[in-house]
Amino acid sequence: MVSLDAVSAPPIARKGAFGTTLAIPSGDPFAIVMKGARYSEAQAFSEGLRGAWVAFNLDRLAKEAARFERMHAAVEALAQPSRYPAACLVAPFVDDARTLDAALLSKLQPEAIGPEMAARVAQVRNFVADPRNARAGGIEAYVSAELERWKDFFDTIESKPLTAEQRLSVVVDEDATLVLAGAGSGKTSVITAKAAYLVKSGIRQPEEILLLAFAKNAAEEMSVRVEARSGVPIVARTFHALAYDIIGVVEGSKPALADHATDDLAFTNLIKQILKDLVRAVSDVSRAIIQWFAHFLVEPKTEWDFKTKHEFYTHLESQDLRTLQGEKVKSYEELQIANWLYENGIEYEYEPDYEHKLDGAGRRDYTPDFRLTESGIYIEHFGVRRQKTADGGERLVTAPFVDREEYLAGMTWKREVHAEHDTTLIETYSYERQEGRLLTGLAEKLAPHVTLKPRAMETIYDRVLELNQVDTFSQLLGTFLRKFKSGGYSLAECEARSEQRKLGKRAKAFLDVFAPVYEEYEKRLGGRIDFEDMILRAARHAETGRYASPFRHILVDEFQDISQSRARLVKALKAQHADARIFAVGDDWQSIFRFAGSDIHLMRHFGEEFGGEFDGARGVHRTVDLGRTFRSVDQIAYAARTFVLRNPAQLDKQIIPAGTASEPAIRVVMTAKDEDGQKLSEVLATISATRPEGAKAPTVLLLGRYRFLEPDMRDLKRQFPRLRLTYKTIHASKGLEADHVVLLAANSGRTGFPSEIVDDPLLDLVSPEAEPYEHAEERRVMYVAMTRARHTLTILASNSRPSSFVTELKKEPGYGVAAVTDEAEEDHECGECGGRLLRVQGKDGRTWYRCEHAQHCENLLPACPSCGAALPRKVDGTAEVRCTCGAVYPACPNCTDGWLVERSGRFGAFLGCVRYPRCTGKDKLAKPDHQPSKPRRKGRGRR
Incomplete structure (x- = not known):
């Protein structure tokens, strides 16, 4: 038996020496061969089989003729489509075509159905074989024709x-x-x-x-x-x-909308009120809230998390480590200790002068970390950790950038001071926090000396309110709450994310507060809804089909x-x-x-x-x-693009600027303390002076990261009537533009720019993915600020506390930023910590150079004694320090930045470091006949 379905070509009858052979091609590797028949019989059988085979294929095609014709018409139409061939339109057809191909088209024999029909079948089969390429061709054809049409x-x-x-x-x-x-x-x-x-x-x-x-x-x-x-x-x-x-x-x-749904301030105030009520009503919750403010309000990073002093000090300044008592401390661990003392009613002084006068011996006055005022007990917190040694013992180690030997020597000296003067010293260590027993250990050590008198939760919370720490935390809670509801998250999911992203105890402390706040917030909604409820309820109606959408x-x-x-x-x-x-x-x-x-x-x-x-x-x-901006000139457009794309997670886009700037379009103006208003007036005066007579008044947009940065606009408008002045926060300015933009107070700090509050890593708990790039959103805020400007962008920044964004813009030539100062000044690096040495005016009228991290780094240098203005710097490969005025001094053998000047002591004249008493570097005075010539000096450089 021969199945017509298996025949792949017409049968062939051939005469041979031993009779006629009839071959019937099939899908099998070998054709069916019949031998020995008479030729006339074989020929008749062959023609009959051929007719049946053709009829069989045509009949199969005829049964699906309508379906095939639709498919073929669709394939032909795809070459010149009348509608954009979107995936949703073509995908069903692909599935249909593949089904028909598998059931019919792949089995049809071209010779059986004729060349014309075979070509049409081939068109459909080619589409089935490569629908992506076919759709791409259709899209190209459609777009080209439609753009012309x-x-x-x-x-x-x-x-x-x-x-x-x-x-x-x-x-x-x-x-x-x-x-x-x-x-x-x-x-x-x-x-x-x-x-x-x-x-x-x-x-x-x-x-x-x-x-x-x-x-x-x-x-x-x-x-x-x-x-x-x-x-x-x-x-x-x-x-x-x-x-x-x-x-x-x-x-x-x-349903009725909650009163705060359309009012962000009312929403934040509601969160504040909930916090206040929880503190006064629920003991476990109130304890969690107080613990947050006392120990987790800031990121719990220590010097061990940084490679350099500069990085560590910059972090400290951004965190605003202010205790419940109100003073700023110098490390997170000191903050924990201070707040524990305050919580437990133990009165203390932070960094008081030691009660006994010590022999100087080249050291600064001794100021222990804490003194308990009632008992007179001193507390020193030492930044050391324990490290196992090869022989199984252990040794104390310091942070990467701290000189271990010098630090350990300082610890020994402090112990000796207390032993000599019979004062009680309690010691705490960084390794105790690492081991989770810093505060319990402190309690044990203090037990023989003090009686704990824990303050009431309400009292501590009132203190937190006085320190204005509740506002920023309420904003963080509000942001978290909205994202929590919007994303449909659960507390269990947030806890799991915390573990996954290693956010530690701070995340747990936050969730311990958030959970009761969220529960209370939902209760206070009553029968009303907020915007998150509104959107989610509508989404559920659409998902279940209760709402029939007319929208396509x-x-x-x-x-x-x-x-x-x-x-x-x-x-x-x-x-x-x-x-x-x-x-x-x-x-x-x-x-x-x-x-x-x-x-x-x-x-x-x-x-x-x-x-x-x-x-x-x-x-x-x-x-x-879209790849084009109709707003900013090239310098601003390109600088803004480069700046935002530092974060590799941002989608790349090409930018074609609106025009070409003939002069520097981005300027940074550094301001000294209390000089912001004066510098702003100078900037506006410059812009006003460039307006041609009779020309339309240029628009000037003053931008600030926060509302409280708004200057006295009435006064400014009166001073500069030739300008159209407006103030906006950067967020409120989105969508606006102006001829000139002035960005105010681009400074560092917790409420600086970048803001340390809004980029809190805790928000990653309610985001599908974390943004690992530092200050990712704040970098985008800066991009928005930059791109409001058509012609010029001027950034005002504190000379002592500039934003890290400003530092980046100034430092890298690719941004093309012009730095404007009163006179050309070279940036000097602090040899003690790696920060910047800033030029400041002393009370005596003399010029000094102070480290930007003045609260943490005590590096202070006088200006050159010869010129009284510039800062002498060490010449590489020599033992000399040279000033731009030509004066040369011997370099200090002990420190990086200092140089030696002549001083008088008990044993006569000698050379001592200008940084004394911070540095005790010295040398013998050269004999007169061998002493090198010295520059003329205005004084001896004493502090």
């Missing part, structure tokens, strides 16, 4: 013709399309054009388009602009308005600000229609609203979160980079 529309939809990138973003219509719209790249024009194009081209009806914005005024502006530009009445809505409408449609009524195109503005809950709502709406699309416009470089719940992960993983599926690939999407 709608050229007049793109030329006239806005006041200026759309750019090539903007046109492409409008025409592209993938399952999920992400338009990367940098600062000043015309994103509003793109959304306006997209909405109008969808309706005018007949792709969608107005009611099938959902325009989403984050702010009410942005939504209103977008609605007006779309209708004005296109004549199409499409109402843009905020996420909250949409969610509220969905709830109303499904539930028949809309969802256009989202400012997509970088989207939160987990908003993303969930968008996904739920999209999932209701197989052909629904998302068109998102945003800039991950401007994602600066984490405190309001935004999650940059959603934009960085746009395809995974919102994309479609095609040919086995998931996350199918299209990204279009």
Whole structure:
């Protein structure tokens, strides 16, 4: 028996010497061969078999003719499509074609169905073999034709013709399309054009388009602009308005909004009130809250976590290590000790003068870490840890940048002082904290000498309020709460993330406070809802189908600000229609609203979160980079791009600036203490003076990281009537632009810039992924500030406490930043810690050079005794210190920065270090006949 299904070609009859052979080709490796038949019989059988074989193939094709014709027409249409061949449109057809191919097309024999039909079948089969390439070809053809077809529309939809990138973003219509719209790249024009194009081209009806914005005024502006530009009445809505409408449609009524839902200040005040009430009402919770403020408010890093003194001191200054008693201490471990003493009612002094006068012997006055005022007990905390030695013993070691031998010698000296003067010294050590017994050990050591009198929780909390520490913590709690609700997190998940990301005891202490605060917050909502509830409730209605979405195109503005809950709502709406699309416009470089719940992960993983599926690939999407700014000149645009891309997690984008600057466009003006107002006036005077007569008054935007930085605007406007002056916080300035931007108080510190508060690593507990790059969001805030400027950007920064961002901009030539100072000054590195030596004016009118970390590093040098202005520096490879004025001095043999000057002692004249008594370096005075010539000096350089 021969199955017609197995025959792969017409049978062949051949005459041979031993009779006729009939071969029937099949799918098997060997053809079926029949021998010995007469030729006429074999020929008749062959023709009959051929006819049956052809009829069999044609009959099979005829049974699926309608399906095949649809498929073939779709494949042909894909070569010149009339609609963008999005994955959601083509994917079902691929599945259908593969099913038909497996069941029929792969089994049809070309010779049986004829050359014309065989060619048509081959078209479909080629598509099945490589649908991705076929779709890519269709997309290219469609985009090319559509750009030409709608050229007049793109030329006239806005006041200026759309750019090539903007046109492409409008025409592209993938399952999920992400338009990367940098600062000043015309994103509003793109959304306006997209909405109008969808309706005018007949792709969608107005009611099938959902325009989403984050702010009410942005939504209103977008609605007006779309209708004005296109004549199409499409109402843009905020996420909250949409969610509220969905709830109303499904539930028949809309629940009342919480009073604080639309008021950030009221929200923060509610959190503050909850904290206050919990302290006064619940003992376990109140203890957790007090423990947070006493021991975990700042990051618990010590000198062991840093490689250099400069890094350590910079960290300390950013943390503001202020005790409950109110003084600033010099390490986290000292902070723990001080706060434990305060909690337990033990009165103390921090770094008091030792009660006995000591023989100088070249040392500074002795100031122990703590003195207990009632008992007279002294406490010294030593920064040493224990290290195992090869022989099984142990030795004490210091932090990487601390001279171990010198430090241990200092410990011995302090012990000897107390022994000699019969004062009681209690010692604590860094290794005790490392072993988790610093405070319990301290309690045991103090037990024979003091009686603990723990202060009431309310008393301690009132003290925390006086220190203004509750406000910033309430903001952190509020941000965490919003992200916690928005992302649908649980406390168990947060605890697991804490373990995974090694956030330690601080994260546990935070969650111990957050859990009761969150529980109380939910109670106080009563029957009302907040915005997070609103979005999540609407999302659930869409997910379950209780809300039937009419929307097939969802256009989202400012997509970088989207939160987990908003993303969930968008996904739920999209999932209701197989052909629904998302068109998102945003800039991950401007994602600066984490405190309001935004999650940059959603934009960085746009395809995974919102994309479609095609040919086995998931996350199918299209990204279009607008790649152009209509705002900033080249120097600002390029510097801002370089600055933000230091974080490798940011999406790369090309920037084409608005113009070319002929003079330095970015300037940094360093200010001395209490000089900010004067320097700002000088900057504004310079801008005002450059305005040509009769020209329109230039706009000047003053920016600050915080509201409290706003200067007296009424006074400034009166001083500079030729300027149009405005003040905004950087966050409030987003979307604005000005001819000139002045960034105020770009300084370091906990409430500096970068802010140490908003970038708290605890927020990673409620983020899909951590942002490991230091100050990631604050770097984006700086980018927003920089890109508000069209022509010039001026940054005012403290000379003694400049922002790390300012230091970076000044230090690296690639940024092209011009530093403006009263006179050209060279930056000098502090030999003691690696910080900067700053030029300061002493009370005596003399010039000195002091380390920027004055609170921690005591390096202080006089100016050159010869010129009284410059700082002599050591000449490499020599024992000399040379000043730019030409004066030369012997280098100090003991320290890096000092030099020797003539001094008088009990045994006559000698050479001593200018840093005495901090440094006791000295040398013998050379004999007169061999003494080198000295420069003329104004004094002996004594301190």
